[in-house]
Amino acid sequence: xxxxxxxxxxxxxxxxxxxxxxxxxxxxxxxxxxxxxxxxxxxxxxxxxxxxxxxxxxxxxxxxxxxxxxxxxxxxxxxxxxxxxxxxxxxxxxxxxxxxxxxxxxxxxxxxxxxxxxxxxxxxxxxxxxxxxxxxxxxxxxxxxxxxxxxxxxxxxxxxxxxxxxxxxxxxxxxxxxxxxxxxxxxxxxxxxxxxxxxxxxxxxxxxxxxxxxxxxxxxxxxxxxxxxxxxxxxxxxxxxxxxxxxxxxxxxxxxxxxxxxxxxxxxxxxxxxxxxxxxxxxxxxxxxxxxxxxxxxxxxxxxxxxxxxxxxxxxxxxxxxxxxxxxxxxxxxxxxxxxxxxxxxxxxxxxxxxxxxxxxxxxxxxxxxxxxxxxxxxxxxxxxxxxxxxxxxxxxxxxxxxxxxxxxxxxxxxxxxxxxxxxxxxxxxxxxxxxxxxxxxxxxxxxxxxxxxxxxxxxxxxxxxxxxxxxxxxxx
Numbered sequence: 001x002x003x004x005x006x007x008x009x010x011x012x013x014x015x016x017x018x019x020x021x022x023x024x025x026x027x028x029x030x031x032x033x034x035x036x037x038x039x040x041x042x043x044x045x046x047x048x049x050x051x052x053x054x055x056x057x058x059x060x061x062x063x064x065x066x067x068x069x070x071x072x073x074x075x076x077x078x079x080x081x082x083x084x085x086x087x088x089x090x091x092x093x094x095x096x097x098x099x100x101x102x103x104x105x106x107x108x109x110x111x112x113x114x115x116x117x118x119x120x121x122x123x124x125x126x127x128x129x130x131x132x133x134x135x136x137x138x139x140x141x142x143x144x145x146x147x148x149x150x151x152x153x154x155x156x157x158x159x160x161x162x163x164x165x166x167x168x169x170x171x172x173x174x175x176x177x178x179x180x181x182x183x184x185x186x187x188x189x190x191x192x193x194x195x196x197x198x199x200x201x202x203x204x205x206x207x208x209x210x211x212x213x214x215x216x217x218x219x220x221x222x223x224x225x226x227x228x229x230x231x232x233x234x235x236x237x238x239x240x241x242x243x244x245x246x247x248x249x250x251x252x253x254x255x256x257x258x259x260x261x262x263x264x265x266x267x268x269x270x271x272x273x274x275x276x277x278x279x280x281x282x283x284x285x286x287x288x289x290x291x292x293x294x295x296x297x298x299x300x301x302x303x304x305x306x307x308x309x310x311x312x313x314x315x316x317x318x319x320x321x322x323x324x325x326x327x328x329x330x331x332x333x334x335x336x337x338x339x340x341x342x343x344x345x346x347x348x349x350x351x352x353x354x355x356x357x358x359x360x361x362x363x364x365x366x367x368x369x370x371x372x373x374x375x376x377x378x379x380x381x382x383x384x385x386x387x388x389x390x391x392x393x394x395x396x397x398x399x400x401x402x403x404x405x406x407x408x409x410x411x412x413x414x415x416x417x418x419x420x421x422x423x424x425x426x427x428x429x430x431x432x433x434x435x436x437x438x439x440x441x442x443x444x445x446x447x448x449x450x451x452x453x454x455x456x457x458x459x460x461x462x463x464x465x466x467x468x469x470x471x472x473x474x475x476x477x
Contacts, residue, residue, distance in 0.1 A: 042081055043080070044080040044081055044082055044090075046077045048080075050082075050133075051080050051082070051090060051092070054090040054092065054129075054131040054133060054140070055074055055092060055094065055129075057131055057142070058074075058092065058094075058131055058142055058145070059072075059073060059074050061142045061420075062096065062145060062147075063103070065418070065420035068098070068103075069102055069103065070100065070101060070103065071099045071101040071102070071103055072096050072097060072098050072099065072123075073096065073097065073099050073113060073115070074094045074095070074096050075094075075097050077092065077093075077094050078095065078126070079092075079093045080092045080093070087132055087133055087134035087135070088132075088135070089130060089132050089133075089143070089234075090129075090131040090132075090133065091128070091129075091130050092128070092129045092130075093126065093128050094126070094129065095125070095127075095150060096124070096127050096147070097122040097123060097125070098116050098121060098122055098123050099113035099115050099116065100113065100114050100115070100116060101114075123149075124149070125147045125148060125149055126147065126149075126150050127145065127147040128144065128145070128146045129142065129144065129145055130142070130145075131143065132243060139247070141243050141244070141246060141247055142246065143243055143246075143421075143423075144421065145418055145420075145421060146415060146418075147415070148415065175200075175204055178203075178207070178225065179199075179200050179203050181225075182203065182229055186227045199230040202230055202231065202232055203229050203230050206228075206229050206230075206403075207224075207225070207229070209404060210223040210224050210225075210404040213401055213404055213412060216413050216416075217410075217411060217412065218411040218412070218413065218459070219408065219409040219410055219411030220409045220411075220434065220437060221401075221407070221408035221409060221410035222405075222406045222407050222408050223404040223405060223406060224404065224406050226403065226404060226406060227446075227449060228403045228404075229404075231403075233403070237423065238286075239284040240282070240284070240286065240424075240446065241286060241423045241424050242286050242288050242289055242329065242396075242423055242424055242425060244323075244324065244327070244328035244329060244330060245328065245330065245422050245423055245424070245425060245470065246420070246422055246423055251330055251332055251470075254332055254335075254373055254374060254472060255372070255374050255375070256375055257374035257376050257377070257386060257390075257473065259377075259386075260382070260388075260389045260390070262385065263381075263385055264382075264384035264385035265388055266432070266433075267431060267432030268384070268387065268431060268432070269429065269430030269431075269441060270299060270391060271429055271430065271441075272430075274302065274308055275298070275299040275302040275303065275308065275392060276299065276308075276392060276427075276429050277298050277308060277309075278448075279445070279453065280313070280447075281445065281446060281447035282354065282445040282446065283352075283354035285317070285326035286326050286327055286328045287313060287316075287317050287325065287326055287354075287445075288424050288425040288426070289316075289323065289328065289329035289330060289331055289425040290313040290316040290317055290320075290323075290334060291313050291425070291427070292394045292395070292396070292425035292426055292427050293331050293334040293338075293425075293474070294311040294312070294313050294316070294344065295394070295427035296391070296392055296394040296427060296473050296474055297311055297344065297370060297474045298311055299392035300390075300391050300473065300474050300475070300476045301368040302391070303390065303391045304476045309346055310347040310348070311344040311345070311347060311367065311368055312345045312346060312350035312351070312352070313352055314350050314352045315341070315345055315350045315361055316338070316344075317356055317357075318356060318358065318359045318360065318361070319359035319361045320333065320334055320337035320338075322336060322337050323337070325356040331394045331425060331470070331472050332472065335370065335372075335373035335474055338369075338370055338474070339370060339371075341361055342363050343363075343366035343368055343369035344366065344367060344369070345361065345365045345366060346365075349362075349367070350365070368476075370474040370475060371475050371476060371477045372474075373472060373473065374473055374475055375472050376472060378463075378469065378471075379468070380461055380463065380467075380468050383428070383471050384431050384460075387430070387431070390473065392427050392428060393427070393428040393471050393473055394425065394427060394428075394470075394471065395425070395427070395428045395442075395470060395471045395472075396422045396423075396424060396426065396466070396467075396469065396470040397422055397424060397426060397458070397465040397466050397467045398417045398418055398419065398422050398424075398466050399424035399465075400412075400416050401417055402424070402444075402451075402456055405456060406451065407451065407452050408457065409457045409459055410459065411437075411458075411459035411464065412465075417464060417465040417466075418466075419463055419464070420466065421466070422465070422469060422470060425470075426443065426444055426445070426456070427442065427443040428440055428442060428443075428467075428471070429441050429443050431460055437459065438460040438461050439457045439458060439459060439460050440458045440459075440467060441457060443455060444456050
């Protein structure tokens with residue numbers, strides 16, 4: 001968003017004059033979304049065959065991840081739209097309820113399963129599913145699943161309050177001040193008045209989300225304004241996250257890691273032992289998988305040689321034919337690609353650009369190599385023991401709360417952090433406790449101006465956000 005105003009200076013005065021009327025409720029029409037713009041969402045009929053196919057896919061993924069005894073089915077499609085985004089993205093709001101079929105007795109198609117008639121057994125939920133379909137590759141991914149119990153009809157109240165008219169002037173001024181400070185701190189400029197107004201509205205919605213996370217936080221984390229505060233959840237996901245990681249079917253089997261010889265010590269931090277390079281920045285490229293893997297290999301190489309190198313992520317973005325560069329990737333693929341290439345160059349020799357280029361790998365510049373890779377157990381105590389004994393670990397997690405994280409030990413509710421919806425690869429560098437609260441110390445790849453000097457701290461011990469589901473490491477003999 002390296003953008004400039006063309007008609008109004010200075011930018012802050014222009015923004016305030018243009019937006020204050022909108023925030024206080026003037027009907028200038030500027031807050032109406034464009035309809036029919038290229039790439040804009042398009043509403044769908046409930047009988048649309050491709051929509052029904054997406055609903056079935058989401059329903060099956062829901063049941064796979066659910067611990068419930070009975071199969072649950074979609075009973076009603078409340079709303080649905082699709083958007084062309086490197087494929088087709090469906091956003092579907094549904095009601096879902098329990099059927100009389102037990103999971104153990106049913107495989108595959110659930111159409112013949114009858115719903116419970118009793119309300120207490122039906123356990124109706126309202127769910128938002130986002131399905132990303134790539135028809136020409138025959139692939140579908142469940143990008144998002146958010147469910148909450150349906151409100152009984154007799155207690156439902158429909159209240160329509162204009163978003164901006166309900167805000168008092170004092171809060172409006174405070175919002176504008178916060179947005180101005182955000183723009184200054186993160187060097188934001190926008191191409192037009194309309195773009196600035198759009199980003200302000202997104203900023204306001206993100207502040208509400210951060211407040212909700214904060215009010216329901218079970219740990220010590222602080223959520224609020226970050227450098228991602230003017231991005232929608234979809235923009236953030238497409239620019240910085242990795243939807244391919246949730247594609248379990250694409251993962252290649254890896255050999256299991258040898259058990260650690262000793263139990264996990266009370267705490268451990270590889271930063272204190274010289275095995276972790278400075279925090280890097282992937283930019284607006286979904287290459288977190290590459291940073292996770294190179295961070296792991298940097299630690300493994302240090303453990304074997306005593307030498308800490310900063311290794312090249314760009315080599316993987318350009319030369320790994322098993323993954324999709326800025327479109328996402330899997331650590332298991334990346335290890336295989338590195339073995340096939342013969343190793344990794346250093347960051348200095350093959351520097352990061354944040355977009356895919358022609359492969360410029362030179363075997364003569366290989367600085368580190370690997371012999372194989374292993375998958376770690378799913379038990380967090382075993383992961384901690386292996387990490388302390390062997391080095392930093394490549395991992396993945398659901399990153400929804402990370403968009404708004406500022407500091408502290410993050411412990412969001414599961415509804416914000418579904419462990420089956422992992423979408424971001426990171427590096428576990430250590431673990432410990434803060435004021436009696438156990439945590440994982442996670443090296444991120446969004447720059448040092450994110451979180452605590454580039455690190456995210458996540459509650460440890462309850463498999464939170466799926467942090468235990470995809471832990472792996474390279475092996476250097």
